[in-house]
Amino acid sequence: MAGQSTQRRVRPWVTDVLLGAGVAVTVSIVISANEGGRHGPDRVAYLWAVGLGALMLVRRRYPVLVLAVSVLGLFAYYAAGYPAIGLAVPVAAALFSAAEHGRITASIVAAVLVIVVSVVFRLAEGQDFSFVVGYELAGHVLLMGAAIALGDSLRSRRTAQADARRIAELTEARYRQEAQARLRDERMAIARDLHDSLGHTTSVIALHADVAREALGRDEAAARSALELIRSTARRSMDDLRRTVTLLRSPGDPPRTVVSLANLDAVTRAASAAGFDVDVRVAVDTPLPAPVEAAAFRIVQEAVTNVVRHSAGSRVEIRAEQHAGQLTVTVADTGSDPTPGPEPTRTEPIPDPEPTRSAELAGPPAYRDAATGVVEPQAVARSGHGIAGMRERAESLGGTLTAGHRQTGFVVRAVLPLEPA
Known part of the structure; x- marks a missing residue:
């Protein structure tokens, strides 16, 4: 159990580090292509890529904040005149994280905001409409939509697994309660049978004890017969009692100390x-x-x-x-x-x-x-x-x-x- 809990604590941390490293490396590679922009990449541009990846380390605790900082950082990057890096690549991980933690509305709003601002800004600069809208827009929309859909599907699958575990636990608890109820009922039935059996045996023993007492000194054969019947009845009663006690004993009862x-x-x-x-x-x-x-x-x-x-x-x-x-x-x-x-x-x-x-x-x-x-x-x-x-x-x-x-x-x-x- 300790090993499993440790694994569950370490695995999300490792995943976040790997995701952050992937974001930083991917954005840095795109920046190094040096396509467009007013001036080439410098140390600040690469530091921005590293910071964008570092946001993934807190994405589970602050998913909406990570998404907002990623969008604003993208706008600041383009406002600084650095080389083009597209729209979906820098914010895809943030969109995925927000959707994974149930922030679907925030993810969709952020994706729409990035696309609208980018298209309006590029068209205002005089870029070709058919290229911006007809060629690049579809790719950005598909990639952002895929990131949101992947995060939401992962969240849904985890929720379904948690619900299945809860259902299994509740079912197991119900079966256990039913089994305990059946066991109690069975023990009550055994106790009633034992009461009836002992009551009958006691009555027989008492009756024949009176017969033996009356026959003593008068009819030795009748006295011996009554005593033999008492002995056999008591023996059968003890055998029944031992079997019943064995049935009534719980499996978890501690064994008695042997007195010998x-x-x-x-x-x-x-x-x-x-x-x-x-x-x-x-x-x-x-x-x-x-x-x-x-x-x-x-x-x-x-x-x-x-x-x-x-x-x-x-x-x-x-x-x-x-x-x-x-x-x-x-x-x-x-x-x-x-x-x-x-x-x-x-x-x-x-x-x-x-x-x-x-x-x-x-x-x-x-x-x-x-x-x-x-x-x-x-x-x-x-x-x-x-x-x-x-x-x-x-x-x-x-x-x-x-x-x-x-x-x-x-x-x-x-x-x-x-x-x-």
């Missing part, structure tokens, strides 16, 4: 940058359930953040081990006091009266500042609530979390069951 133990380097990078020696060991045999892996990742993230903020040590160890149907996550440092703010250090779990289990299972947590009411979607809670947040996350999955001082430093240990309790 395989991406712990994103967590440990801050500790390494702060001067800690980080030792990470992950021993996982089978793929972990997504809620468990997300909780483990966030617990490690919060614990490492607390180490970076509060620990005076130089080493942090991260362990994630899978055994006996559970995942054990341990973060230990060699510091002396990494406890964040007023949070009391305890070695036993502290139950939370209202654990946000549904929010934890749904995805990354959201912490609300009690003072401002602002919800923070980041995994790192404010100072003083980090351990409580990690404990809530572990307990939402049926696990436990302990945090406290050991002989080697401060240790955070979470035990997360791989299967829901």
